Amino acid sequence: MKLTAELGAGARHQVALVRDARGGRVEFDGAVFDVVMENKPDGALELTLNGHTHAVWVAQHGETAYVHAFGRAWTVTLRDPVRGGGADADEGDICVAPMPGTVIEVAVAVGERVSAGQTMIVIESMKMQLNLEADRDGIVAEIPCAKGDLFDRDALLVRLEAGKE
Amino acid sequence: MRRIESRINTRSESFRTNRAHNLRVREEFLAMMQDVRHHRPERDIKRLRDQGKLLVRERLDLLLDPGTPFLELSPLAANHAKYDAHIKGAGVVSGIGVVNGREVMVLANDSTIKGGAVYPLGAKKSIRALKIALENRLPIVHLVDSAGAYLPMQMDIFHEGGHMFYSQCRLSAAGVEQVAVALGHCTAGGAYVPTLSDYSIMVRGSSGVFLGGPPLVKAATGEDISAAELGGADVHTRISGTADYAVDSETQGIALAREIVGTLRRGTKQTVDRREPEAPYYDPEELYGIIPDDIKKQFDMREVIARLVDGSLFHEYKPDYGTTLVCGYAYLWGYKIGILANNGVLFSEAAQKATSFMQLCDRDGVPLLFLHNITGFMIGRDYEHRGITKDGAKMIMVQSNVRVPKFSVLCHASFGAGNYGMAGRGYDPRFLFAWPHSQCATMGAEQAAKTLSQIKIAALAREGKQPDPAEIQTIHEQIHHDYTRSNSVYYQTSELRDDGVLDMVDTRNALGVALSAALNAPFGERQQGILRI
């Protein structure tokens, strides 16, 4: 099962890890990377990926990893697949692809106010067209896809501005 | 151990001819697999999507650990069955995979095939999966999504279905864990699948567990009730306690099943002699050129062994005696195994050698691999007088009673008593696989045609009639045709007389997964029968 990892403010990626003795294979957003990881005596980690070696610091807390790499800090949060869905407060904020396909039409624009049930994106998958509708009233914050784009299942297609509770 | 020295000339005429033939056979096989696994009418897929459901292989993808193998069992079940439609895979997907690091048996309904309705071969396939789980002590994950028994054929499903639930109970008593995710309706008997499992997960909105569904309830008592109200996820997790967990989506349910499998106890596996795995020295792709294009043609099994085992290393036992059977030790994916492989008809000496060898493996805890290319035991006066029947019996006696797991691969022909000696289906090997061109029966088509023609001629002679050559010819051809059809691997696999047809080059991995799975069950104490010396 792929996990959803959130990197920084809202960028979501589908990730999977197959561990081996020296590191593992990291799959993210469809691309696969072989990674070798070594622990350094001062507490840092050395990661080799794509032939380049990087010095990295990590602090873990539950499902959140704080990473220092490339001269700055990053936050990675893994979403729990058992809890992910339904009861989540921000579930209605995002519209993800239910299956792989193509974007046929983008019917809304960033900043536009949408109402629950309004069609935002039309996709085609397995020779069927599907209207992706807004789960709730809101304002479109981000549309990371365009007409004609191919996408995988769980790809983020529309994001609404965080709902007020 | 020494590396087998291959004598194959990959540039020879016969190699090229064989290869061309076997690749064609392979193409045909792969096309069938592709069709059975992936081709579904659009309306069936749409129906599933409208119900918010995932396809069975999508569910498998979510369940299994990324970057791990999945050995699918009998994918071509029911491909020759005379049902009202082609019930692909018998409507069931079963196989061995890894979930949260644990080897499990997965048993899933394919609801794109008649809503997952259970046909006779579907029941048989499920029971086979449960038996494998029991013998190898593999926890089971049920992904249930079935419309129930296919009623027009209920006569052939009723007791088999019951036996499936019985098997679940016996599994439970044997300490084999079962986790069920109800991804659709589980009606009537089907309601027992999740309920007899140790852990039962239901999905709000799509799962329903009830002995009688809404239509039956309406008919029987006049009560009007929705599936959710009758036996939905919340009813069974909050009110009746029939299920254990309620989730909001299939993905969540499968994630939860993964989590549960992760909590299952990890015992220690049966140990066997091990070394670091190593790929075969020779290229397994060469098998396409080694295996002949005709079932009657022979080849040296050592060439097959060399393309299956680690480093192509093999220690041959008693190489100069009983030379029509090759016996020896090798490592496969690091596990030490004992191999018995046919290089001709079985003579007494070969049977005796096999018997001794299997005794050694039984005592030393070495799993056995049988590579079949056998038309039978040698027959005739001299051989009979020298005790070929006795020697065959000894071989079968020891083979039947070994405590170590047995694995069989039908590499070419596998007929008659030879199949028996080599642990054919009737001898309960843990796993039995067949190559796409292989044939298996009481006897080969040619021999059957000859034999039955002979019998016909003899019968006519008793009546004082002369055989009509044309009639004999027709009988000959008819029998040849029928036998060729029923001997074919697709017919066999359709009826679940094997655990799956394998592309030759997949055999090594399939056996690796199977071996690893088998070691989840302890070997137990040695207990042999009486040998007629």
Added chain:
Amino acid sequence: MSAINTVLIANRGEIAARIIRTCRRLGKRAVIVYHAADQDSLAVRLADEAYRIDGPTPVAAYLSIENMLAGCRATGADAVHPGFGFLSENAEFARALDAARIRFIGPGANAIDAMGDKIRSKRLATQAGVNTIPGYDGEIRDANHALDVATTIGFPVILKASAGGGGKGMRVIHDADPGTCRAAFERTTSEAQAAFGDARVFLEKYIERPRHIEIQVLGDSLGNVVHLGERECSIQRRHQKVIEEAPSPFVHESLRQEMGAQAVALAKAVGYASAGTVEFVVDTSGAFYFLEMNTRIQVEHPVTEMITGLDIVEQQIRIAQGEPLGFRQDEVRLKGHAIECRLCAEDAERDFMPATGKLRVFRPAEADGFRLDAGVQEGDTVTSAFDPMLAKLIVRGATRAEAIERMRAVLEQTVALGVTTNAAYLERVLAHPEFVAGNTYTSFLEEHKAALQVPAPSPEQAAVVLAAALLTNRTLTDARFAPPAVHGAMHAWRN
């Protein structure tokens, strides 16, 4: 006056720790008050003695004069250093300490009072010969009056609603065109009426592209006052300083002398005896105008210390002990260039929302010319009880360019994990060509907002970061859940 024996620090965080350091060096006993929220803090650990205080909120505890007096009694402190913020500019506190015969390491209460009132301080400044922002002291009657006043003040001017605020009811008039003036007056008054119900407007000089430049002064109890040069603090967000430097890239020697002289004059005029800062706005022509005087040590004082070699806290203590300044104005030398970055617990990607969490890893960089004034240590929990500043990163270089380069290296190499900080954002500012060119105005951060946004990771960066996160995740890498070796080696094989 006798030497001070024990200093009670009426403050917390990095300034408290920093003051303790100087007390140690001078052989003074350093004691501290603390609220329970700061129980495990660095400053409390460093102090010779700590006295627990309380209040309706943690901040309120540090604002209670009674708490401080109790702390002095309990610890036997004979002097109090108030740091900055809290009670540092509270004349009543200074008087209370006086009455208790405890020395206040700061200016006299009268000086605090005088400079605490904006109108009064502006008047005093004018009297002392300090430039103040020209404006008309009264209501503008009509468009003609506006034109007259504006001409007197000098263009550009800004018309502001008397009752206004929030950027509404303001209009800049750039030149003496009567038509423009009339239009501006009419629109501004009608806006003011609509927004605030009061059409009255006033006029003052409009400072274009202001820089915030301040002068550090030091005065002793004998009337000697010197200045220690300027600091430029134009990099501000919502009037909060983010990056400060000394000297200013804009100020040349003669301007420094002019501003310094005026700052000194003001300090003398109120009999200022301690460290203080006179803040100015400076326009693009070099014209400078008094804003206010802060009668305390400032957050950004380290940059002055780095280029003068002086310890300002030490100077304050000496002054409080009655010592004369140990040097003359012409002995003050400015050498090199220093920059300070305020490392704060805030999320630059979410509009600088304050961040909380546990500082799980804190490994400051090691570099030449780098000084760290930290209030936190690894393992501290950062809460919203106090302001979000975690530490001050200060670097010195021989030139401004070298200082910038060193600071960028420090920001990149300092590892702070567990709480989101503005480190990456600070680095973006320092890398911006306009900052490098020294074109720093108070509008800088707003003007260059888009360019300063921390960019999204490249695919390779994301891959490395995600890989690091996954490979160190306890659950994912738990050997218990790893596939058996044989299966791992087969990868995703299917028959």
